[in-house]
Amino acid sequence: MKRVGVFICHCGTNIAASVDCAQVAENLKGYPNVVFSTDYKYMCSEPGQEMIKETIKREKLDRVVVASCSPRMHEPTFRRCIADAGLNPYLLEMANIREQCSWVHPHDMERATAKATDLVKMAVAKVSHDAPLAKSFSPVTKRALVVGGGIAGIQTAIDIANNGYQVDILEKQPSIGGKMAQIDKTFPTLDCSACILTPKMVEASSHPNINLITYAELEKVEGYVGNFDVTIRRKARSVDLNKCTGCGTCWGKCPTKVDSEFELGMTKRKAIFTPFPQAIPNKPVIDREHCLKFKTGKCGLCQKICPTGAIDYTQEDELVTTRYGAIVMATGYELFDHSVYGEYGYGKYPDVITGLHFERLINASGPTMGKIKRPSDHTEPKNVVFIKCVGSRDETKGKAYCSRTCCMYTAKQATLVREKIKDSNVYVFYMDVRTPGKGYEEFYNRTTETYGAHYIRGRVSKITQDGDKLRVRGEDTLLGRPVEIEADMVVLATAMVANADAAKIAQLVGFSYDKDDFYTESHPKLAPVETHTAGVFLAGACQGPKDIPDSVAQAGAAAVKVCALLSKDMLETEPITSEVDTKTCAGCGHCVDVCPYHAISLTTIEERLLGQTITRSVANVNTSLCQGCGACTVTCRSSSINLRHFTNEQILAEVDALCQTIQNK
Template sequence: MKDKPELAKPVYRDGDLRIGVYVCHCGKNIGGVVRCEEVAEFSKDLPNVVVSRDSLYTCSEPGQEQIKTDIREQKLNRVVVASCTPRLHEPTFRAACEAAGLNPYLLEMANIREHCSWAHLHDKDLATEKAKDLVSMAVHRAALLAPQFELTVPVKRVAMVIGGGVAGIQASLDMADAGYKVYLVERSGSIGGRMAQIDKTFPTMDCSICILAPKMSEVGRHPNIELLTLSEVKEVEGHIGNFRVKVLKKARHVTKECTACGDCTSACPQLAPDEFNAGLSIRRAIYMPFAQAVPSRFLIDMNQCLNNQGIVACDRCFQACSNKCIDFAETDRMLELEVGTIVVATGVDVYDPTALTELGYGRFPNVITTLEFERLINAGGPSGGELIRPSDRKRPEKVAFLQCIGSRSKRSNPYCSNVCCMNTVKDALLIKEHWPETEIYVFYIDIRAFGKGFEDLFQRARREGVTFIRGIPGEIIEDINSGNLKLLGENTLLGTPYRYDMDMVILSVGIRPRSDAGALQRLLNLSTDTDGFYMEAHPKLRPVDTTTGGVFLAGAAEGPKDIKDSVTQASAAASRANILMSKGEVKVPAITARIDTNKCVACGMCARVCPYHAIEGSKDLGYYRVIEAACQGCGACVPECKFEALDQAHFTDAQIVSQLDQALEKDPNSKIICFACNWCSYAGADFAGVSRIQYPANVRIIRTMCSARVSPDWIERALIKGAGAVLVSGCHPADCHYNNANQNTLKRVEKYWKRMEKLGINRDRLRLAWISAAEGAQFAKVIQEMESGIRKLEPKAIEVAAEALTKRKTKKVEGS
């Protein structure tokens, strides 16, 4: 006989089920729409319910105490809380259950706020009926819950920081100082990022590089920090506490012995635009990114060097180098690093205003961007800190700043870029400081001086004679002979048109997510908001966490922010990572797949779809088994099993089917069953609620971890029970939180469509929609569309379809 592992058995049998139901008013958030007393009264008659209460705030201390008391005194062994989304308070109520001695997995939540009261604000009757349905679904599911025991996994006390700007530097130092090893991965040749390019900082007018450089050198010499420049993250595997990261370290072609003497660069014949100076000056093919660069070593840009691809056509730098530290033979290397936590601090790109043709950027030499201006006015910049205009290198006497270029616009970025107003005020003051007679005009829509010391700086600029004019010019016209610029527009406060002649125009450009932010987003399974910035796990309470455990956000990659906010957030992210590493272990949710080895016929289908290679076994062994520490709990394998040998803990077939049956208990023809994945679509539906986007109340949402958990059998059951329509929704392809497990969803739904067509069933009744966590409006739109589809359905057609499916099913059972 083979040695087969035992399956955990449920502790409680049906006879002794004692369920407590708690309906939360959430102040007026739920109570203002749903009649909570009525829902609590209704719940009393549900099977196995022994206690049913409503309370103003269930999550409050007294609310939680009530649950604990009832668990002890009423001997409750299941708890159902009808309140907000489980994505918010499930941990709270689980902790309450655990404190009273109940296994936390015996808690079930009904989402009657985000998915009910907030989404159906104007129909109290419908909302109350829906809340009853949701509670009933939760009670029936609760009856089938089993206690689960979470596995503890060790957390490697090593961190990786991606991005070496000020946020990445701060996060690295904070973790390294706490005693943990840190890999700082930077794409360019030096750390420093955007802050190194800026001349002064607002509102204190500190010299930017002067305050950054000491931190940069600290990173360079810190014993706990391994700095990887010219490096990019290429692959990420694993999970919280145990990530395996492949980093491509590109060849620098200059060895550690480099003393930064600069003899090589004067020998180099190849020229290229200097990226650090925003293209305003030239550098050689062998160059130092900037004077204060860390590591303080030269590097060869192989795209410019004549010795590309192993052909040595020129060795002038090699000849010039007295230390012999130039190595043309160095190759790119792929490093494999094991880390426990990751901080993402990849920063932002600058908006390119070329598309706004009326402003003439790129055509008129004297129209420049703020980043270019920062380099122009910097003592280390191309003009040595002299304010000159590009066309004739003369000092401009009249300078204009144009605000909101590339921000707050449907033609570019819809959001406010947060830093441009104060940056302009600072720049204007800088000019006034050195050349007080310069006339400065700032054309603005609103000046947003919201931070500490910002308003002071703004008022100072006005006192020093900077003219602020409300109204952005519609057009800039260049005088070809002089290079001067004519600005046409309207002063909206005076209501009069203006024409200003300027010597130079500076476009205060906005900031936008890195153009390649998507690559890292997919590697780390992050979400992005509608603007393309990485999304935090909760906008208020988990602002530096991501939905991927062990991955944290710092700096402007999460949203536009200034240096102070970036540093604050970096320290917060480091602190969050430090908590994990200091504890050294973390509990992972007990929602893994389980195989009943008695039923398993070792066909291996499950192992084939597992995105984590977490199922092992063979024909010879006679069964397959799940490696629990590797299983991430997507459930993609379960629908693949034709022998009912597989199930997912806490998301069992029986539990989901019980929810389904309850949802379709009354008036099934008018109902939409929605299977939503935890990370994107369920969160998207939550977001619709939070945004108070209204949609039809006849949708019943059933949560799975991944859309790949959705079994075609559930769809069939819903249609046989007469559900009007079924929606399967998940993350966008390539955004799946389980390594593209949702490609299985697509396959299965497509297969089911074919079956429906074959049986003459209207295939529109089954819909597949990719809805991200930020697409609340999209969720509502899909439900609206499906609702109008249902209205056109004949009850007879639903009946015929159900019959056809039942017949097919019985035939199949008899056949096997």
């Protein structure tokens, strides 16, 4: 006979408004194993918890059921509570009578009360089969990996490094810096992006605790929180970083010209190049796809003239495996490809450009030295149209979400056009202006009031090329009539979208992502920088569209989470893991295939059978990797693999409890 105590919570009126909590408590009196049953207004409050503790001692309870909110909310609270009273924390069950009962049945108290009673009875049946479980421990490798070297990655790495831990930044481009390096000015203060970014880049590269791994990609991730074994592919740079001084002689002489990715194809770079003058490391790579030496075997000019002999055509990709305690994903974003919009010219009109193109055009170190010139004929545009929500808030051809940053960067760009070209006219087509940030609304007001940008509420329907002009047609929805503007240049505020390889990388590392391939946080409010995979954290726009202030804030948050993890010598691991009954396991390996965490493997055991020693293979669970999802248990044909705390016996006991009440009806 178990001694179960049942505690029904009102959650103020959240539950009590549609569930008769006192009645539920009454219904449970006399139920098998229940020795005590009561209700209370706020069970999670201090007096509520004290009541549970006192009752455990007074009634000599050995198991507890709390009927309240979701276990995601307060299971840790009540586990701590009963542990304080001397019980094993895993001898607690929660019946969710809020999210799964009162909130979804607000208008039928009688039946909601009956359902709540059933839910509590099921919890009682399950708790009666609970076994005490103990946490185990695993060591922590005190080194972190930050994937992505944009502003979010750099800030995360600096914050972790300043806490005294070793950090590696993995960047797939030849230089760190990311998208922020391409941007000209930053809102709402209009300070120059490079002026605030490059010092951070230098700090990251010179920090004793930070190690830069550029021009490299993730290859494989194994292991678990505290001990990730990460294999990184260092792509062949063809330049020896130790010998190279970054003098620039090689790219000065290189005969091959290629469209510069950094300048979005608006200027050329060489086949041996650094992406931009402030690159870190400021040492070149050879683009083997275009280099004459690799294409034809001839040339070799850079090797001949390199004063330090740093050019090495024989370099090959290198695979390096390192152990890390934590991983931060800071892989950033891409811009939406607007060529899907036929009405905006399929990306073919030269003077219809994106916001990022505009950033390069207006940047003092950009292709036009900061003079706004339209791409087609390099003249200064007089009428400039900005179109917002291109690819954002478009369920049919783009993304349903709002990209968050476009309202502000468009306001910034509109301001800059008005500032640099005094006799210009600026028109901004918008659907809403969203400026929730410190100083943002004020900035937008200045754009319209001081700088005189014309904001027109409506979505542009069509852009047509008319001679060297662009005709932009839309509706002024405030006036209720169509408008047509003859423009010299159109700037599209294209949506921020996840990287093309974002999903692939998430699968490789092993964490979840949403329908738009943005990385999913563990909880949208309460765990915004964690993933569902322990030890993997998020920073910046890989989690969703974000501006620089938000990315930096999130980077700091992720760094603190990493430091909290790395500060421990040993990690507690959750005991709710799978266990294998080797007596009945046939070693079919189905569980190995379905395990999303690679926690199960086949192992060979020796057995004495009928006087002989035989060997056979059985499943074996690495409890450090197991996250307790239970996928293996439903796959197992002989029920040999069982999830602790959610065993087949416990689930069946719950089903029995439910069926009994149905039978009685």
